Amino acid sequence: MLGLAKGLGYTFKKLTEKKVTHFYPDVPFPMPPRFRGIQHFSPEKCIVCNQCARVCPTECIQLTGKPHPDPEKKGKIIDTYDINFEICILCDLCTEVCPTEAIVMTNNFELAAYSRDELYKDLKWLDDNNTNVREEN
């Protein structure tokens, strides 16, 4: 009998206690600083070394370069850069290998879409994805 009253008292006390749930879709959920989210890509830093595409375990990165428009300068600049988020596993290898920090991780993670086509993110989209960029890469 005492246990019963104890249990009822316990649940009653919990009634007004602070809730442990989050208002996630209404209030953004803060991720820890080293969270691996959707990549941010800055085309001006890229040297088209192809290392990210080669290291990618799922081969979800496709990129093409073109000669530098200024004939004085050597090297290439990036032309197209696509990540297929259908298969990207957000493993952080591309950002780790990038010598110029052209591709970095952000804390954004919302990828849900109604169509598979929407998961092909191009250079422009990845460039615009410049919020919550991770501090250390």
Place this chain on the structure above:
Amino acid sequence: MSELLQQAPSLGNTLWFILAAVVLLVILLGFVTYAIYFERKVIGWMQLRIGPNRVGPLGLLQTVADVTKLLIKEDTRPKNADRALFTLAPILAYAPAFGVLAVMPFTESIQFADLGIGLLYYIALSGITVLGVITAGWASNNKYSLIGGLRSAAQMISYEVPLVMSVVGVVLLTGSMNLREIVEAQRDMWNIIPQFLGFAVFIIAAQAELNRTPFDLPEAESELVSGYHVEYSGFRFAMFMLAEYVYMFGMATLITVLFLGGWLPIIPALDFIPGIVWFVLKFSAYVFLQFWLRATMPRMRADTLMSFAWKVLLPVALVNILLTAVIVSYQQGMF
């Protein structure tokens, strides 16, 4: 209300009866809607969640959405089910649940029928629901339904005995089975104090009658995949659900009338507050207790269930009757 019943039947007062019944039904549906909402809210709060909060402001339309979804579902029926009984069962379960409310005095003036044996009427009618449950279990042609239905029948019948026995004390004390007279007899002191033993037995047995935690074995989803209404969906399932919550309404009304002084205020000085407010307050307290218990208690084991009814509750109820009888006869100067 009561004068209408005395008149000769005519088209005019028949329409009045129908109108009054429809009004009660609407109030009842409103109660059921928000009882489910508050049940989910209260349990949510107790589990450190916030409960339904998406549909409508504060989630107030959650139940409305759920019921709408239920009603527009396809009406499925197992191929080998007993067609007539399968259709009859939800009606059999729901009709008495609504019927018992006819004798309930909500205040001095709001009452449908002032029966001399109101209490007996309630107990007799509420026994019929067991038939609905067992019919549902049998007609579904499903072993889980059948086990659930039989379990439910066994439980409801055996807990009805201590339930009735615990009420006998109140009847002895009042000397009447009329619910209105029972309330009037509580002017000096609510029955919960002189009949505390009876109240305790009643509240436990009522919990089992209502098939609610910790006695919700007939609907144990983990062992019976939800018991006698496994095969029911859509509108028919809604009927069972409705019957369950209407019974909660009935039981809350009964317990308020029998033990908590109905529409009477806590102290006579607070008489200026209308009776219906007092009634609703006591009623809500009982309904809250249901939710509270559900958030706290685990389910009872099937083998301890029956022995608890027959070996603990029934003797306690009988002792209560004996004590009350002795005290009442002493007061009347029999020895």
